[in-house]
Amino acid sequence: MRLSASDLACQRGGRDVFAGVSFSVASGEALTISGRNGAGKSSLLRVVVGLVRIAQGRIALEGGDPDSSVAEQAHYLGHQDALKPSLSVAENLRFWSGFLGAGAADVGEPLAAVGLDGLADLPAAYLSAGQRRRLSIARLLAVKRPIWLLDEPTSALDTAAQERLSEFMRAHIAGGGLLLAATHGALGLTDAQELRLGGGQ
Numbered sequence: 001m002r003l004s005a006s007d008l009a010c011q012r013g014g015r016d017v018f019a020g021v022s023f024s025v026a027s028g029e030a031l032t033i034s035g036r037n038g039a040g041k042s043s044l045l046r047v048v049v050g051l052v053r054i055a056q057g058r059i060a061l062e063g064g065d066p067d068s069s070v071a072e073q074a075h076y077l078g079h080q081d082a083l084k085p086s087l088s089v090a091e092n093l094r095f096w097s098g099f100l101g102a103g104a105a106d107v108g109e110p111l112a113a114v115g116l117d118g119l120a121d122l123p124a125a126y127l128s129a130g131q132r133r134r135l136s137i138a139r140l141l142a143v144k145r146p147i148w149l150l151d152e153p154t155s156a157l158d159t160a161a162q163e164r165l166s167e168f169m170r171a172h173i174a175g176g177g178l179l180l181a182a183t184h185g186a187l188g189l190t191d192a193q194e195l196r197l198g199g200g201q
Contacts, residue, residue, distance in 0.1 A: 035197035085125035
């Protein structure tokens with residue numbers, strides 16, 4: 001599988017966010033996207049997953065399921081942790097597993113992997129910011145998808161949780177997965193390509 005972009009441009013609110021962006025990432029590879037605030041890191045991921053319209057350029061996916069879009073083969077972890085506060089930790093993960101096509105998946109193992117198995121019955125409304133982020137990360141483990149698109153994935157995580165996430169990302173890549181991550185800091189991916197975006201306010 002190879003995900004590539006050529007001469008991408010994005011406009012939001014009548015403003016040019018970025019232009020002339022090209023990259024190519026294959027199975028077993030990672031690309032980190034860096035740049036100052038407003039440079040378009042989040043917008044680029046949203047363009048790739050289809051949440052923001054492409055103003056110019058082209059995105060192509062070679063390999064994978066020819067009948068599925070990039071979004072249908074990807075996990076997108078955005079800034080907001082998409083959780084229902086009235087549902088328990090386990091119920092939230094079961095909801096996402098079903099929504100993402102995994103059916104009645106066993107959520108015990110992914111919750112244990114992110115250290116939330118002891119809080120499985122707790123309503124998500126009572127989670128801290130770091131715990132909410134870990135519950136979002138559990139989606140990556142509960143439902144297997146070849147493409148991970150991660151926007152500031154270490155946000156709100158303590159040092160131990162950041163290291164655990166790095167292990168998950170390295171395992172995903174080692175297993176033939178493909179990863180794009182927008183980040184301000186190091187992610188522990190020593191062989192990752194880097195795309196630096198400029199400009200912005």
